[in-house]
Amino acid sequence: MNSTTHIESTHAVSWRTYLALCKLKVVGHIVFTAVIGMFLAVPGLPPLVVSLWASLGIGLAAASAAALNHFLDRRADAEMVRTQNRPLPSGHVQPNQVVIFAAILGTLSMAILLLFVNALTALLTFLSLIGYAFIYTVYLKRATPQNIVIGGAAGAAPPVLGWCAVTGEVHPYALLLFLLIFTWTPPHFWAYAIAKRDDYAKVNIPMLPITHGVEVTQLHILLYTILLVIVSLFPYLTGMSGFLYLGAAVGFGAGFLYYAIRLKRTADNKLAMKTFGYSLVYLVGIFSALLIDHYVPLIASLPR
């Protein structure tokens, strides 16, 4: 134990430290996509009470998975510049405290989903938690440069969880939303990995830019972005969404392609981080468009 961790272990852990363990920004986005899944699952408005419990349950599960990721990755996180100030490497909290915190969040999440939502949502959320915290973090991340493609299945689950929470079933339209996030994840992450490749190389994590070089990664980003733009048309082509969504899918997709093409030409770290930033704008934009598009006919049909 180093002196910092010794000093910190005698002090109470701040609530800010616990919040930092939850990766709140990521959890916020996850809950956002889950909530859109709830809204799209029904023609009118989803049941309020169930939706609130489901959002809380899914958010707590994602936060629990994030805390476990901090615990399981603590040694690598201490080596990388981008992660060395996280709560564990900086000694603001002890590993056992993080495990207890994650267990409490995970248990609360399961209790909420089982008692107030439904068993299928609880099961699928549990599988997502295990998929990210253990299968991805412990195994895939260190095993193959396809780690984030396969692990992306956990991150793509939330709209399915939201849909299932209000209907009790996994609808094919919900799987389209899954596919959308699943194809979005590789360009989202690989743009970041290009910018942070020196960090990943330091800890021998086989991310694509390390194992196959930056050029191959740039090409993969472009190809997955093209695939993403094609997949983003499916909600319109299957009749799930209308023209408004189509316009947004084409517009936001053109933006993503613009970044991916520019990034293909130059592996500038700043541009890579801008592409990563745009991936978040894209996700929020396209899911917001799905929601607005879903309610336009409803609003238009209201008596004036």
Ligand code: HEM
């Ligand atoms: C397995 C799939 C995924 C991988 C490997 C991945 C990877 C990453 C990485 C490495 C970062 C940077 C972390 C940092 O700066 O500390 C990040 C940031 C972020 N990711 Fe992902 N991500 C995945 C899925 C998702 C999903 C599904 C969402 C949302 C629905 C998401 C939303 C975000 C957000 C909002 C940030 C910014 C966090 C911040 O600025 O604090 N990610 N992601």
Ligand SMILES: CC(C)=CCC/C(C)=C/CC/C(C)=C/COP(=O)(O)OP(=O)(O)O
């Ligand atoms: C509902 C539920 C339980 C969903 C699971 C949530 C999920 C899959 C989140 C993934 C988001 C994320 C930040 C991945 C990066 O991990 P990393 O270890 O590669 O990134 P890091 O090195 O920055 O920690």
